[in-house]
Amino acid sequence: MSGSTSAQVREHIERLAEQRVDVVRVIYPDLTGTDRARDVLLDFLPNACDHGLAFCRAVYHTSPRGDTLEISGGMDAGMPDIVVMPDLATLAPVPWEPGVAWCHGDVIDPATGAPAPESPRDLLRGVLARCAEHGLRPVAGPELEYYLCEPDPAGGWRRYGEGSGNVYTAGRRGDPDGHLTQTLRHLRDLGLGVSGGNHEFGSGQFEINLTHSPALDAADRAFWFKTTIKELARVDGRLATFMAKPFNDEGGSGFHIHLSCLDDADRNTFDDPSAPYGLSATARHAIAGILAHAPALAALANPTINSYKRFGPDTAAPWLIDWGLDNRSAMIRIPPERGAGARLEVRLGDASANPYLMIAGVTAAALLGVRAAEEPPAPLVGYGYDKSKAPVLPMSLPQALDAFEADSALIEILGKGFASAFLAYKRNEVERFSRHVTDWEFAEYSYHL
Numbered sequence: 001m002s003g004s005t006s007a008q009v010r011e012h013i014e015r016l017a018e019q020r021v022d023v024v025r026v027i028y029p030d031l032t033g034t035d036r037a038r039d040v041l042l043d044f045l046p047n048a049c050d051h052g053l054a055f056c057r058a059v060y061h062t063s064p065r066g067d068t069l070e071i072s073g074g075m076d077a078g079m080p081d082i083v084v085m086p087d088l089a090t091l092a093p094v095p096w097e098p099g100v101a102w103c104h105g106d107v108i109d110p111a112t113g114a115p116a117p118e119s120p121r122d123l124l125r126g127v128l129a130r131c132a133e134h135g136l137r138p139v140a141g142p143e144l145e146y147y148l149c150e151p152d153p154a155g156g157w158r159r160y161g162e163g164s165g166n167v168y169t170a171g172r173r174g175d176p177d178g179h180l181t182q183t184l185r186h187l188r189d190l191g192l193g194v195s196g197g198n199h200e201f202g203s204g205q206f207e208i209n210l211t212h213s214p215a216l217d218a219a220d221r222a223f224w225f226k227t228t229i230k231e232l233a234r235v236d237g238r239l240a241t242f243m244a245k246p247f248n249d250e251g252g253s254g255f256h257i258h259l260s261c262l263d264d265a266d267r268n269t270f271d272d273p274s275a276p277y278g279l280s281a282t283a284r285h286a287i288a289g290i291l292a293h294a295p296a297l298a299a300l301a302n303p304t305i306n307s308y309k310r311f312g313p314d315t316a317a318p319w320l321i322d323w324g325l326d327n328r329s330a331m332i333r334i335p336p337e338r339g340a341g342a343r344l345e346v347r348l349g350d351a352s353a354n355p356y357l358m359i360a361g362v363t364a365a366a367l368l369g370v371r372a373a374e375e376p377p378a379p380l381v382g383y384g385y386d387k388s389k390a391p392v393l394p395m396s397l398p399q400a401l402d403a404f405e406a407d408s409a410l411i412e413i414l415g416k417g418f419a420s421a422f423l424a425y426k427r428n429e430v431e432r433f434s435r436h437v438t439d440w441e442f443a444e445y446s447y448h449l
């Protein structure tokens with residue numbers, strides 16, 4: 001550590017001590033977007049900044065059930081280390097945990113000194129660097145929905161605040177304990193750039209809006225948003241889930257990305273009042289790129305077995321590859337604002353997506369479209385979901401993984417090391433599910449057969 005860096009660390013320590021913080025939680029995302037972390041006592045923070053925090057690289061190859069998968073660079077290499085360096089520029093006190101602050105961690109492969117290929121945050125950094133080569137600085141605004149559940153006296157979990165019809169409401173009608181207002185205050189105090197929120201369509205379902213910002217910052221905030229929502233639920237003895245479709249009788253939870261790009265003069269490159277639809281050639285080419293690579297993007301934006309149960313007629317989830325002008329039945333919606341507000345709303349994703357991979361994939365596809373300079377088809381008119389008008393997205397995770405593996409242009413931008421690990425991880429998920437006996441199978445077959 002250089003003298004200037006050491007002085008900066010001391011300044012951070014002095015500031016945290018004044019705030020009565022004595023523990024720093026260093027957090028980084030795994031392949032699924034789940035937070036992995038270590039708590040560091042404040043006195044040992046200089047050592048952590050000097051040498052980093054060692055973790056087993058197989059953390060990227062560990063399933064949600066805790067199984068370690070056989071993925072190249074992990075078990076076959078003797079389960080070597082990765083090193084996580086605290087990013088002190090992102091320090092923030094945790095409002096619900098006095099004495100604790102958290103920050104992001106940057107993941108390094110000590111064998112190469114380069115970022116670990118599975119690191120989602122570094123994957124997005126790499127895509128943004130490619131965009132910069134073309135004079136583009138992506139800006140993103142994430143929209144995420146989730147369900148809040150509470151313990152069911154009969155066992156398991158039930159939806160919080162059960163009651164039908166509480167769509168787009170706030171207050172105690174659909175939120176009897178004031179979950180939303182309390183959560184908004186905590187998110188504000190963390191500095192996550194939230195503007196507001198409301199009860200969504202399903203019982204216990206909420207959406208909280210994040211402001212737009214440069215794409216890496218937007219992904220950081222979306223990652224911390226999901227972590228915060230889950231932590232706050234645990235504090236209250238509840239479960240918050242960003243699972244795509246947790247209930248058979250309710251709709252799923254989406255993850256929409258509002259995407260635009262700035263040039264070197266901070267002008268919105270998607271706006272052009274003289275062009276068709278008021279969208280510049282850059283915007284139209286970006287639309288064409290996202291449409292062209294949508295089958296592969298589904299693997300990143302809809303990354304679980306459960307994701308594809310959110311698709312289908314009358315679900316309000318996009319399952320056709322199309323775009324439209326202020327049309328919420330299209331996969332890409334163009335909101336009516338122009339000028340500085342010109343943007344694409346990519347509605348493909350569900351809430352289970354890793355924010356870094358989701359934003360990296362969409363941005364990479366848009367960049368490929370700009371490079372190809374192709375025009376999109378005519379926009380959707382009227383209500384969508386007509387298979388005669390647009391191609392169908394992959395309707396299962398195996399189909400999406402096949403499309404991702406076949407998309408060599410997208411993989412070239414995202415990185416072959418990442419793609420190999422991601423495909424191996426997700427194909428194992430498919431294989432494990434294929435062997436699992438579900439409640440549906442027992443109910444369907446056990447009595448009559």
